[in-house]
Amino acid sequence: MRTDDAPLIRLEDYRPSDWLIDTVDLDISLHPHQTQVRALLGLRPNPAGQPGAPLVLDGDDLTLGRVQLDGAALDDAAYSATSQALTVHAPPQRGFTLTIETTLDPAVNTKLMGLYRSSKVYCTQCEADGFRRITYFLDRPDVMSVYTVRLEAAKAEAPVLLSNGNLVAAGEVAGSDRHFAVWHDPHPKPAYLFALVGGALDKVREDYVTADGHKVELAVYVEPGKAGRAGWAMDSLRRCMRWDEAVFGRNYDLDVFNVVAVSDFNMGAMENKGLNIFNDKYVLADPQTATDGDYASIEAIIAHEYFHNWTGNRITCRDWFQLCLKEGLTVFRDQEFSSDERSRSVKRIADVRTLRTTQFSEDAGPLAHPVRPRAYKEINNFYTPTVYEKGAEVIRMLKTLIGEDAFRAGMDLYFERCDGTAATIEEFLACFAESSGKDLGHFARWYEQAGTPTIVATGRYDAAARSYTLDLAQTTPPTPGQPEKQPVVLPVSLGLVGKAGDIPLKTGSNAYAGDGLIVLDQPSVSVTFTDVMEPPIPSLLRGFSAPVRLELDLADADLLRLFSADSDSFNRWQALQSVATRALVSAGRKGADQRALSATAGALAGALDDFLREQALADPAFAAQVLRLPALADIAREIGGDVDPSAIHAAHRSLAATIGTPLVPVLLELREALGTGGHYKPDATSAGRRALRNEMLGLIAIADPARGTQLAESQFAESDNLTDRLAALAAMTLIPGAAREQLIERFAKTYADEPLVLDKWLMAQALIAEAGTLERVKSLMQHPAFSLGNPNRVRSLIGGFAANLTQFNRPDGAGYGFVADIVIALDRSNPQVASRLLGSFKSWRMLEPGRKALAEQALAMVARTPNLSRDVSDIAERALA
Numbered sequence: 001m002r003t004d005d006a007p008l009i010r011l012e013d014y015r016p017s018d019w020l021i022d023t024v025d026l027d028i029s030l031h032p033h034q035t036q037v038r039a040l041l042g043l044r045p046n047p048a049g050q051p052g053a054p055l056v057l058d059g060d061d062l063t064l065g066r067v068q069l070d071g072a073a074l075d076d077a078a079y080s081a082t083s084q085a086l087t088v089h090a091p092p093q094r095g096f097t098l099t100i101e102t103t104l105d106p107a108v109n110t111k112l113m114g115l116y117r118s119s120k121v122y123c124t125q126c127e128a129d130g131f132r133r134i135t136y137f138l139d140r141p142d143v144m145s146v147y148t149v150r151l152e153a154a155k156a157e158a159p160v161l162l163s164n165g166n167l168v169a170a171g172e173v174a175g176s177d178r179h180f181a182v183w184h185d186p187h188p189k190p191a192y193l194f195a196l197v198g199g200a201l202d203k204v205r206e207d208y209v210t211a212d213g214h215k216v217e218l219a220v221y222v223e224p225g226k227a228g229r230a231g232w233a234m235d236s237l238r239r240c241m242r243w244d245e246a247v248f249g250r251n252y253d254l255d256v257f258n259v260v261a262v263s264d265f266n267m268g269a270m271e272n273k274g275l276n277i278f279n280d281k282y283v284l285a286d287p288q289t290a291t292d293g294d295y296a297s298i299e300a301i302i303a304h305e306y307f308h309n310w311t312g313n314r315i316t317c318r319d320w321f322q323l324c325l326k327e328g329l330t331v332f333r334d335q336e337f338s339s340d341e342r343s344r345s346v347k348r349i350a351d352v353r354t355l356r357t358t359q360f361s362e363d364a365g366p367l368a369h370p371v372r373p374r375a376y377k378e379i380n381n382f383y384t385p386t387v388y389e390k391g392a393e394v395i396r397m398l399k400t401l402i403g404e405d406a407f408r409a410g411m412d413l414y415f416e417r418c419d420g421t422a423a424t425i426e427e428f429l430a431c432f433a434e435s436s437g438k439d440l441g442h443f444a445r446w447y448e449q450a451g452t453p454t455i456v457a458t459g460r461y462d463a464a465a466r467s468y469t470l471d472l473a474q475t476t477p478p479t480p481g482q483p484e485k486q487p488v489v490l491p492v493s494l495g496l497v498g499k500a501g502d503i504p505l506k507t508g509s510n511a512y513a514g515d516g517l518i519v520l521d522q523p524s525v526s527v528t529f530t531d532v533m534e535p536p537i538p539s540l541l542r543g544f545s546a547p548v549r550l551e552l553d554l555a556d557a558d559l560l561r562l563f564s565a566d567s568d569s570f571n572r573w574q575a576l577q578s579v580a581t582r583a584l585v586s587a588g589r590k591g592a593d594q595r596a597l598s599a600t601a602g603a604l605a606g607a608l609d610d611f612l613r614e615q616a617l618a619d620p621a622f623a624a625q626v627l628r629l630p631a632l633a634d635i636a637r638e639i640g641g642d643v644d645p646s647a648i649h650a651a652h653r654s655l656a657a658t659i660g661t662p663l664v665p666v667l668l669e670l671r672e673a674l675g676t677g678g679h680y681k682p683d684a685t686s687a688g689r690r691a692l693r694n695e696m697l698g699l700i701a702i703a704d705p706a707r708g709t710q711l712a713e714s715q716f717a718e719s720d721n722l723t724d725r726l727a728a729l730a731a732m733t734l735i736p737g738a739a740r741e742q743l744i745e746r747f748a749k750t751y752a753d754e755p756l757v758l759d760k761w762l763m764a765q766a767l768i769a770e771a772g773t774l775e776r777v778k779s780l781m782q783h784p785a786f787s788l789g790n791p792n793r794v795r796s797l798i799g800g801f802a803a804n805l806t807q808f809n810r811p812d813g814a815g816y817g818f819v820a821d822i823v824i825a826l827d828r829s830n831p832q833v834a835s836r837l838l839g840s841f842k843s844w845r846m847l848e849p850g851r852k853a854l855a856e857q858a859l860a861m862v863a864r865t866p867n868l869s870r871d872v873s874d875i876a877e878r879a880l881a
């Protein structure tokens with residue numbers, strides 16, 4: 001179906017279901033090609049629905065067998081069935097049961113939605129609407145049911161049989177080679193949280209007792225032979241469970257908590273009740289096959305999925321427009337967990353980097369949408385940085401605005417009041433309005449309005465009056481379907497930095513909320529601070545208190561002062577980024593004069609030299625962030641139009657080289673001082689030291705390629721961990737030549753049997769900013785390590801290429817054509833992965849005219865391809881609209 005024909009689903013059209021399903025009894029007999037499903041649904045009319053309405057169950061690609069009502073066969077005339085729907089025309093207006101038999105072929109399910117096989121393991125993915133690929137159902141999150149699931153399979157093929165809830169029975173099937181297990185989940189849940197797993201898997205287990213005294217068995221299941229790589233996931237699980245008890249008062253609620261790693265998975269992981277299923281990339285870790293970044297992601301994603309047990313599962317979403325109710329909130333919770341486990345300021349910096357390159361870019365282009373979209377054609381296209389990351393920023397602002405105590409009280413109220421329900425953003429916000437006594441009506445606009453606001457700030461010091469006046473004004477640019485914008489509520493954390501540090505803030509302005517917080521909820525506000533004895537430097541948006549662009553015209557010298565003197569570490573980092581960004585934006589414009597960079601580069605190098613000598617060893621993780629320049633995509637977005645990616649890249653390289661050259665001696669000295677850290681440990685402190693060493697290696701590789709080559713080669717040879725080896729490879733990808741090609745070969749040989757490590761190898765090559773990369777990527781598609789059928793491989797090689805600013809945006813358009821062709825090919829087997837890849841075109845409108853026309857042609861070629869999935873055609877149409 002083309003999207004022009006696909007219905008637009010609107011929030012305002014929401015109606016409760018006419019029918020409810022209280023109980024679901026599933027009997028599933030697993031077989032690679034002929035899985036039999038018998039579903040016994042306990043139905044009743046919904047008192048809130050239309051009396052007398054027919055029963056219309058959703059289906060997708062289903063083969064129907066028998067249908068019975070209250071145990072008796074249904075007349076042919078009483079119902080009609082297509083592969084998409086099963087309609088009972090005149091169902092009894094009382095409770096009744098419906099038995100539905102379907103047959104599935106999991107082995108040919110390449111969409112990885114519903115029941116499929118991933119390297120011989122049976123598994124399911126039901127969010128958002130995959131359950132209807134298993135049986136006909138009311139596949140909507142406000143229909144919540146108690147599930148009992150009997151699974152049966154050949155013992156040899158699937159010795160492990162798992163579903164949601166607690167195991168209630170298991171045994172052999174007499175006279176056969178099959179066995180069974182029965183699982184019961186007492187917590188009513190929507191169908192999207194259903195899951196099953198069957199296969200030969202190794203298990204790592206641990207006992208856990210919740211704060212309220214409930215004994216739980218924790219288990220992580222992995223491919224046979226990989227149990228040695230499950231320890232970090234288990235460790236993370238235990239820690240995040242304790243954290244949720246301590247910080248949010250949330251206890252776990254079943255006898256078992258299972259995590260299963262599979263190698264074919266469309267997303268990161270899935271929070272199915274009591275049975276989280278993971279992309280194995282976010283479970284498996286040991287020092288030889290996972291980087292520090294992997295360890296951190298595993299910890300964060302294990303926590304994210306676990307936290308969904310309360311924010312997502314116990315309280316779910318009324319409809320898919322409320323997706324941010326569970327996702328934004330759960331991202332906020334996992335960010336807070338990681339901040340407490342690691343360095344809060346470094347975590348914040350890393351999160352803001354991601355927010356800017358992913359969400360700000362989305363918000364600035366044709367795919368922009370509000371945190372709560374109002375309409376969609378394909379819900380799977382709304383699992384976006386806006387719903388997740390901006391959704392988390394909105395929660396963070398809420399907490400800043402109402403304060404820590406009212407935030408916690410509001411969360412408690414939410415858990416108490418909405419437990420067991422399918423809730424809305426309105427119900428969520430009502431809890432915080434009540435706990436804080438504040439009207440959150442205006443704040444709610446964050447959920448409705450797309451686009452990244454800009455704050456324009458100007459400051460004036462009045463020496464005679466000893467006052468400092470700050471003028472703040474906000475605007476939000478137009479986005480698709482929203483030409484006019486209203487002001488939003490912006491918490492602006494700030495300080496005024498004087499010679500001896502922060503100046504005490506005194507003002508009579510009612511925009512000032514105290515504690516260094518201005519609330520900008522009007523188009524503009526002017527706040528005058530008194531008793532300011534010296535001209536201060538404003539430090540605005542401390543901790544990145546709101547997801548906005550800030551325009552504040554400070555001299556480089558003032559920014560460099562903030563870098564050395566601000567009490568807020570986030571703004572120390574930001575100050576240096578701001579200096580670099582400003583220089584890159586002016587030197588990166590099409591046809592700009594690159595020589596203008598050298599003055600800034602000199603100032604930056606000077607500041608960094610002092611910083612590296614005096615402070616880097618005290619907080620290496622922070623220092624690593626300081627050394628890293630802003631991302632190319634951020635510069636492109638700041639330039640905003642007529643973007644020439646080659647010019648941006650050239651400016652970026654030239655700035656790095658000019659900063660790096662005078663720093664080489666101190667970089668070498670500091671690398672020496674840091675040492676290799678001895679035996680690998682994944683903790684944040686050790687990881688921070690490696691991050692700094694490797695960030696410096698990258699800078700040396702650019703500033704002094706011969707030295708860089710030598711260091712990278714010896715680091716690769718001597719190191720015992722993947723973090724340092726991959727960093728060596730990444731540094732070498734910056735230096736064309738035979739040494740690079742040799743290291744690439746050596747890396748491939750070393751990790752020939754490690755698909756997840758080779759993914760990084762594929763990506764490192766896909767990111768090389770050279771004209772030969774497209775050919776390299778094409779030939780890597782023939783490498784045995786690559787497969788179009790595996791989402792991780794596709795994301796690494798093709799997704800990596802599409803994220804390569806200069807090569808995806810080649811001036812001849814070949815990058816666009818290549819990605820577009822793959823999108824079209826992939827759409828036939830896996831529409832979700834194809835449409836995510838097509839999302840790489842999200843910034844095409846800001847390009848210079850030549851590239852822009854070529855990108856548009858490629859998008860148009862996708863759009864006019866016959867028989868596209870709804871996923872891909874929706875993105876193509878919105879990108880072109």
Ligand code: PHE
Nearest residue numbers: 127128267268269270271383
């Ligand atoms: N709900 C999952 C998560 O955030 C993401 C997901 C969505 C996974 C859709 C699979 C399919 O945690």
Ligand code: ZN
Nearest residue numbers: 304308327330
């Ligand atoms: Zn989530």
